[in-house]
Amino acid sequence: MSEISISIPSLSENIRIVESFIDNAKERFSLDDDIYGNIMIAVTESVNNAIIHGNDGNKDKNVYLSLNMEENTITFNISDEGQGFDYNSLPDPTAPENIDKPGGRGIFLMKALSDELSFEQEGKTVKLSFYIS
Structure with a gap:
């Protein structure tokens, strides 16, 4: 199992750092274009939510992004320093x-594009999993 993680200040321009992070994962794990596209949309959407809704766009709060690769599943965890929300x-x-x-x-998009979606820590952490063939 390998884990890679980064943290970014809550500024929307930092989405490009997230895109580079996903590009690196595509190279490192030889992800095919379909899965790569789904990951790019779902993860950047989640990070955007964390910046805007979770951390209220407060640049002094960070968004944490990590990925775990285990057998045939790549999982992204996106966490913010906000209050969480009632995802139900x-x-x-x-x-x-x-x-x-x-x-x-x-x-709704994140749920449609990922194979598994779950919320942890009262909604402060989003877990997105994608099955790799």
Whole structure:
């Protein structure tokens, strides 16, 4: 098992650091383009949520990103220093009353693109797993 981790201040321009982190993982673990694309969208979405919602865009708070590669699964953990949130009471972005609302699509997207999605520490940590063939 190998683990790699970084921490970044909560600034949206730091998303490019996350993109480089994922590019390096693609090279290191020879990820195919489909999985790479899903990882890129889901993980950057999660980090964005951590910066904006978790840490309220406070540059003095960090977002922590790590990846674990174990057998046929690559797992990303994204943590923030915020208060957490109730992930069980999120509105369904596909429900008719929510279609025109801008928020709520991120987690829906993350769930659709990853093979496993879970929240830990009252929602302060998101765990995204992808199965590698």
